[in-house]
Amino acid sequence: MRRPPGRGITDLVERLLTVAEVYAPVERDQSVVFDRIESAREAAIDRGPAALSPKNLVFPRCEMLLSSSTRGDESGRAPDPGPGGPRVLFGVRPCDARAIALLDRILGGGEKTDSYYIRRRESLVVISIGCTESLETCFCETTGGGPRSTEGSDILLEDLGDRCEASIITEKGVWLAGQIGLEHDPAGARTPRGPAPPAGPAADLAELKKRLDRSFEDQCWRDIALKCIGCGVCTFLCPACHCFDVIDEETAGVRVRSRIWDSCQFPAFTEQASGYNPRPSAAERFRQRVMHKFSYCIERYGMPGCVGCGRCVSRCPVNLDIRTVTASFLGDGGEP
Numbered sequence: 001m002r003r004p005p006g007r008g009i010t011d012l013v014e015r016l017l018t019v020a021e022v023y024a025p026v027e028r029d030q031s032v033v034f035d036r037i038e039s040a041r042e043a044a045i046d047r048g049p050a051a052l053s054p055k056n057l058v059f060p061r062c063e064m065l066l067s068s069s070t071r072g073d074e075s076g077r078a079p080d081p082g083p084g085g086p087r088v089l090f091g092v093r094p095c096d097a098r099a100i101a102l103l104d105r106i107l108g109g110g111e112k113t114d115s116y117y118i119r120r121r122e123s124l125v126v127i128s129i130g131c132t133e134s135l136e137t138c139f140c141e142t143t144g145g146g147p148r149s150t151e152g153s154d155i156l157l158e159d160l161g162d163r164c165e166a167s168i169i170t171e172k173g174v175w176l177a178g179q180i181g182l183e184h185d186p187a188g189a190r191t192p193r194g195p196a197p198p199a200g201p202a203a204d205l206a207e208l209k210k211r212l213d214r215s216f217e218d219q220c221w222r223d224i225a226l227k228c229i230g231c232g233v234c235t236f237l238c239p240a241c242h243c244f245d246v247i248d249e250e251t252a253g254v255r256v257r258s259r260i261w262d263s264c265q266f267p268a269f270t271e272q273a274s275g276y277n278p279r280p281s282a283a284e285r286f287r288q289r290v291m292h293k294f295s296y297c298i299e300r301y302g303m304p305g306c307v308g309c310g311r312c313v314s315r316c317p318v319n320l321d322i323r324t325v326t327a328s329f330l331g332d333g334g335e336p
């Protein structure tokens, strides 16, 4: 049974609320999601991993890019200017923080910097809490992370009940710690207390990538994807998926261009104007999802596009388990 967050955690949240907007796991409609809180009491830190990752905070499900009016007046809506002051994302699990590190590499760096992402990301300080227990569906270590991974976190906390220990990871973390008088515990930073919960063995990601690359034309994809109903749940829940569509709408003379999350599991995702679709069946679409995560992301960004949060494992309506699929390519049994 999960224990409620210790006094140390709730004290810390109260202090954070005096210097920044705070977003934390909260209960909404019987699910745990990330939302803005006004008091530490609202934070549902002890309810286990959130059903939805905090990705929406830096990469919203629907975001207006621009707007104009055909009426010759100023009735076009101004785009959201983004957050005004510092925002703290509190109580993130290390896997979800690691997904933000991946999004930083994809949308926040290199030649293709995404200004909409950057303006939300710059003001965000990420405080994660190390996991003390794992679910049957967790497999962060298999993807190169771990229950106390610091990647993507500005501060990593360990809840010790009456107090918490903080590992301050980045300059942003140092700044925030200074604002609230949080002391860095160098021992806590380097020497986690007690054993980390099991979260699956570390897989040989380089070997997995090699085997996937060799299997691109393999018939096994047809067999694997037979069960997939193309609902897209796996991609919409994934903290690391980042594909989007851009749509134009006009209502009463006001035109709005927005971007919305999309899913590579939908048939129309790659359909071209000519009607040609390079991924016409579930086999190509499911292969794309696995290849993107365990081959292309590693090649382009130096880390997999999966952080092992387990959401797609627990929520896929037909129990198509990405762990079983990848294990099958490593010769560890599985579906093909």
Ligand code: SF4
Residues within 6 Å of the ligand: 227, 228, 229, 230, 231, 232, 233, 234, 235, 265, 312, 315, 316, 317, 318, 319, 320
């Ligand atoms: S959640 Fe399962 S059924 Fe739905 S698209 Fe993903 S793999 Fe296919």
Ligand code: SF4
Residues within 6 Å of the ligand: 234, 237, 238, 239, 240, 241, 293, 305, 306, 307, 308, 309, 310, 311, 312, 313, 322
């Ligand atoms: S692929 Fe599945 S397990 Fe991996 S990060 Fe996405 S939702 Fe989590």
